[in-house]
Amino acid sequence: MRIDVVSLFPEEVDRCTAFGVTGRARERGLLQLHGWNPREYADGNYRKTDDRTFGGGPGMVMLVEPLRRCLAAVRQADPTPVHVVYLSPQGRRLEQKRVRELAAMPRLVLLCGRYEGIDERLVQAEVDEELSIGDYVLSGGELAAAVVVDAVARLQDGALNDAGSAAQDSFEDGLLDCPHYSHPVEHAYGTVPEVLRSGNHAAIARWRRQQALVRTWLRRPDLLQGRELSKVDRKLLEEGLRALEQ
Numbered sequence: 001m002r003i004d005v006v007s008l009f010p011e012e013v014d015r016c017t018a019f020g021v022t023g024r025a026r027e028r029g030l031l032q033l034h035g036w037n038p039r040e041y042a043d044g045n046y047r048k049t050d051d052r053t054f055g056g057g058p059g060m061v062m063l064v065e066p067l068r069r070c071l072a073a074v075r076q077a078d079p080t081p082v083h084v085v086y087l088s089p090q091g092r093r094l095e096q097k098r099v100r101e102l103a104a105m106p107r108l109v110l111l112c113g114r115y116e117g118i119d120e121r122l123v124q125a126e127v128d129e130e131l132s133i134g135d136y137v138l139s140g141g142e143l144a145a146a147v148v149v150d151a152v153a154r155l156q157d158g159a160l161n162d163a164g165s166a167a168q169d170s171f172e173d174g175l176l177d178c179p180h181y182s183h184p185v186e187h188a189y190g191t192v193p194e195v196l197r198s199g200n201h202a203a204i205a206r207w208r209r210q211q212a213l214v215r216t217w218l219r220r221p222d223l224l225q226g227r228e229l230s231k232v233d234r235k236l237l238e239e240g241l242r243a244l245e246q
């Protein structure tokens with residue numbers, strides 16, 4: 001998968017994705033990441049990339065023309081068709097379902113705004129979708145772009161050492177993940193649940209499913225809204241909630 005990041009600070013996204021699973025995906029050639037700076041496509045001695053917003057009011061807007069030229073160079077760089085994502089608070093909230101769809105695309109362009117955003121004419125002419133990573137305000141789109149890069153990189157075949165772990169992540173089946181434990185078994189903070197040390201894989205899977213259901217019910221009931229739980233899941237959930245009351 002190729003991702004081109006258009007940003008006044010492309011190195012910020014590069015740095016956030018240079019290690020860990022994303023760094024490994026890049027090393028393994030599973031993900032190619034290219035940074036582009038619209039300032040290199042701006043005119044004049046100061047290579048102006050932003051200006052005051054028409055209609056008055058605070059803040060600056062990123063100019064249409066340097067971005068248009070920059071995006072033309074991005075498209076030119078590789079014959080693979082692009083899907084242009086603009087990271088913005090006005091975008092649709094990014095969820096794991098959309099991450100999986102983006103991860104299956106051959107090429108993404110992540111457009112990072114700064115200041116008050118980008119001239120709307122560029123958005124209308126070049127952007128395929130606007131995505132928000134959450135209802136809070138960042139100082140620019142770069143960290144949001146890094147989130148998208150990280151989330152799609154780990155879903156590339158071969159990125160995770162244990163292929164199954166992506167499937168067990170939170171949200172993969174619409175539930176939160178179960179709790180995890182490692183050594184030592186006994187610690188001042190508590191003991192590892194007996195079932196996890198039993199070697200009984202059916203019991204372990206049942207316990208993990210029950211924990212995921214109870215956690216989701218208690219912490220993110222919205223994820224269960226409108227979801228028809230199976231008879232087995234409903235029983236596991238009820239039993240798990242009763243156990244909490246004892």
Ligand SMILES: Nc1nonc1C(=O)N1CCN(Cc2ccccn2)CC1
Pocket residue numbers: 087088089090112113114115116117118131132133134135136137138139140141142144
């Ligand atoms: N939340 C988020 N999820 O994605 N991006 C954000 C986010 O807060 N920001 C801050 C404002 N930047 C500049 C901007 C302002 C207005 C319209 C478009 N762009 C973009 C990135």
